[in-house]
Amino acid sequence: IQLTQSPSFLSASVGDTVSITCRASQDIAVFLAWYQQKPGKAPNLLISGTSTLQSGVPPRFSGNGFGTEFTLTISNLQPEDFATYYCQQLNSYLFTFGPGTKVDIK
């Protein structure tokens, strides 16, 4: 299963609301996770199972979707949110990551 993300790059300002879309080449039900990665650091899990926010992740992050189309929304963008975001799926015990979306400061 292949994952695509759009956009690949996103320029936004503090306080904006942004959305990132992840599309799967086949139906993956709700088995999708989102990660945030900052330069030189390991990825950090934000959301699992499409919409379950991980402990300690601010509620301005939210996820939704089902099947083949999923969205990560960041409301009221904060300076610490500028990073690269990856989606990741599990299907038939095989994992795939999306190509990433870089969120930069406008």
Next chain:
Amino acid sequence: QITLKESGPTLVKPTQTLTLTCSFSGFSLSSTGVGVGWIRQPPGGALEWLALIYWDTGTRYSPSLQRRLTITKDASKDEVALTMTNLDPEDTATYFCAHSPDSALGHFDSWGPGVLVTVSS
């Protein structure tokens, strides 16, 4: 608190075999549903899943790299090892190990800091 840390050579010659070790604490790889995976990231590139081993010793591999990978666990030492054969400069990447808490949902909730492996003669 779950922690993981990768270790292994940072410079490998083409055609050689790479063995990386993931040492972990804060969880048991004998607990039902738990797994440890390996993911890599080339410089400036995206994440690529490589392999995962489950609590029941079941293993899964990336189809594109399956012929070159072996993942094993040593439950007595809380370690997971990844072996990759016939290395190529394109295998230059930061290699991460990560904890998967739920074999059904399939996400990685704790990661090691990663180890940069350079493949060069």
